[in-house]
Structures are given as C-alpha cells and as structure tokens.
Amino acid sequence: MRATDEGLLQSLHEGMFETPLWHGFLNRLRSRTGARYASLILRLVDRDTAVQIYAGPPPPEDIRALFVEGGLRDPLPYRTMRPDRVYALDDLLDRSEPEQRAYCTRILEPLGLSDMRAVRVVEPTGVDVCLFCTGGREIDASVGALFRALVPHLRIALRCHVALERERFRATVTSQMIDRLRIGWFTLDAQCRVIEATDNIRQLFQWGTLLRLGGHDRLQPTSPAIDRALVTLVRRFATGSEASPQAFVLAQDPWVDMLVSPAPASATAATVIASPRPAVAIAYVRGDRRSLADRCGQLAGLFGLLPSEARLAWMMAQVSSIPEAARAVGISVQTARSYSKRIYAKTGASGHPDLVRIILTSVLAIS
Secondary structure: OOOOHHHHHHHHHHHHHOOOOOHHHHHHHHHHHOOOEEEEEEEOOOOOOEEEEEEOOOOOHHHHHHHHHOOOOOOOHHHHOOOOOEEEHHHHOOOOOHHHHHHHHHHHHHHOOOEEEEEEEEOOOOOEEEEEEEEOOOOOHHHHHHHHHHHHHHHHHHHHHHHHHHHHHHHHHHHHHHHHOOEEEEEEOOOOEEEEEOHHHHHHHHHOOOEEEOHHHEEEEOOHHHHHHHHHHHHHHHHOOOOOOEEEEEEEOOEEEEEEEEOOHHHHHHHHHHOOOOOOEEEEEEEOOOOHHHHHHHHHHHHOOOHHHHHHHHHHOOOOOHHHHHHHHOOOHHHHHHHHHHHHHHHOOOOHHHHHHHHHOOHHHHO
C-alpha cells in the first residue's frame, strides 16, 4: 500500500486549509484502509489540550476516552508512544491486565474493532499529532506500512500548520494594534489600483468620504488636487525615478493624513504571488476619531492651556512648522510664535519637535 495512492499525499498537504482540518485526507485514508474510524488528535504543548478530528461517524466515546481523557490506563498511550513508530492495538493495551482485557471484550469487540494502527509525530515547537485507524481484520500490516510512509509527510504538514497558525495569530495581534493606533495601509499598482488593504481602510473606501474605489479598484481621493499629485507620485515610483515619500492631509477635523512610499522589494515579491499586479507604492493612513474641538478640550485640561493655545498646540503636533499651524488655525505667524512660547512652558517642551513627542505619546494617543 503506497502513500501516493488516490491522492493521499495531496489531500494531506491541502488539509490544513480545509474546515474541518484534514477532513479530505481522513476520508481518503478511511476509504483506502477500510477502517471503521480514522482520526487525528492534535495536542498542544501543554499536553492537556487536545483537538480530535475524524472522518465518517464519530469514534465511540469509549475509544476517545482511552487516548484523550484517560481512565483506563495511566499513563495514556500517547505519552508512551515514541515519535514516528507505528503501533498496533496490542502495543497500546495490555491484555494481561484484567481491566484492559475487559475493555477489549466489553467495548471493542462488540463494535468489530479488533485492531488499530497509530503513529505519533512531534513538531519542533512541541505540538504533536496522533494518527489512528481502527477496525477489524482489514487493519493489517499493509496499513502499518502505509503509516510509516506517511510519517515524513505528516510531519511536514504539521509543521506547516503550526507555522500558519502562528502567522495568523501574529497577524491578528498586529491588526488589533494597528486598529488601536488608528493606522491602516494599502498597496497600489502603477495605475493607482488598490491591490491589498487592511480592513479599516476597506471601511474607509466604503464610506467614500475621503478615499473611494472607482472602476477596476482605481483609488480616487475626493480631493482632485490630491488625486493628481498621487497619480504623478505613483508613476514616478513605477518608473524608478528618484522620488521621496510624500504626505497628504486628507481631512483636518477629525485629522486624517496619508504617507505614500515606494513599496519595498519584499512587498513587491509578495504581491506577485498573490496578484498578477505588482505593488509599486504603499500608503499608510492615520486618522483621529476625535474632532478638533474634542482634542483641544483634552489638551487644555491635560496641560492647563487656554483654548486658543490648545488649538495651536494640537495643530503643531500635526504639521511640520509653526507657519503651517498658524495658517491652519487662522492666526498670524507672529501670534503663533508668541503662543508657542507659552505652550512650551506649560507642557515642558523644549521646542516644536519635543512638543510633538509629548502630545503624541500622551494619553491622547489612545483616547
């Protein structure tokens, strides 16, 4: 009996993407061996958490209890199973022991379960999997040979599954962090078409108030000036021309800005795999949930600023110079410089860059 029969290996490696996991593989294995039951038991590093996956009818609880919950023998069979070795039922149960012999005659034999083949495979992080086929006379030496042939492939599939789950966990944590920081990103091809985007940016596209998607996912900022500048910038990235990252202010109340940079080589390679359109630019969008009035009120309360000082301080934290902040709040540059001195004194900032640090690392950043 060969492991390659009837696409068994293909279904094993594709099984990590199925729901339930490895369902197709277990169905093929059950059909190929004639087993009554085919099951995988995934056990996490702590060895107390087990997930059982099966094909066909669910294995009787008495069988599950033998390998998952215990009660018949201690230690449980999986604890004494050496990795990569194929075991028969008599290797896992001691028929000379009265209780275990009674288990066979009272539970297994009435179900027509006279034999079993089982193998345990361990992944380097400590996660292990036990593969079982249980049945009658059809569970013979040929099934054991099949299990031995499957061992290296089962180890690869398990390792890939663990790596995939680890990356899914990291992606979830990263996504939550990005959402808390009110940052999102999306990638663009040479025609300014969106390739990939975080969920919060997808929502922004759906709202259509600042950025929206046109035909063929072409990015369309609501500001025509930003649209023209963005198209020019992305074309320069696509042709390899010297171009620096550029920032765009999408809205001032609440504040939303965007930094567009050339896509790193790793991002370009990744999009070739996921999409025929390579990414040439990546845009980072940062938005505030609070209005300017809310932020100014919070700043005034936090540092004891006057309302006029708070408005200027918040704008100074968003732009790169005092003249820009002055224009944004509608005061003269001379007045802004006068206000800034009082702002520095009240916040303890040594200058404009330090004020930006103090405001953006204060509790306002998470409010």
